[in-house]
Amino acid sequence: MLKMENVHTYYDNIHALKGINLTINKGEIVTLIGSNGAGKTTTLGTITGLLKPKEGKITYRDEEITCIQPGAIVKKGISLSPEGREVFP
Numbered sequence: 001m002l003k004m005e006n007v008h009t010y011y012d013n014i015h016a017l018k019g020i021n022l023t024i025n026k027g028e029i030v031t032l033i034g035s036n037g038a039g040k041t042t043t044l045g046t047i048t049g050l051l052k053p054k055e056g057k058i059t060y061r062d063e064e065i066t067c068i069q070p071g072a073i074v075k076k077g078i079s080l081s082p083e084g085r086e087v088f089p
């Protein structure tokens with residue numbers, strides 16, 4: 001259902017994601033775990049279109065979403081609830 005293939009994301013010259021591969025099937029609940037700086041937030045930012053990968057492919061329901069705008073990705077059904085407080089007033 002959601003697939004990342006060889007995804008590389010940078011912050012300027014900092015190579016944060018070095019070839020991520022991930023497949024999530026329908027009905028699965030997947031948790032990303034890792035130490036600080038491992039790339040969890042960068043992975044989620046890349047899936048949701050907030051960060052653009054330099055290389056690789058992301059597909060959702062067999063449709064490529066790698067280079068589309070975050071708002072369009074939300075409309076396809078992917079959204080991010082940030083960990084920060086005050087999501088609801």
Ligand SMILES: Nc1ncnc2c1ncn2[C@@H]1O[C@H](COP(=O)(O)OP(=O)(O)O)[C@@H](O)[C@H]1O
Nearest residue numbers: 011014016034035036037038039040041042043
């Ligand atoms: N805004 C940023 N500018 C430069 N480097 C960043 C930025 N955000 C994250 N990084 C770097 O990218 C890597 C992955 O960070 P991040 O995705 O925030 O990890 P996690 O969420 O797992 O703690 C780290 O090396 C981090 O220092």
Ligand SMILES: [Mg+2]
Nearest residue numbers: 037040041042
């Ligand atoms: Mg984080």
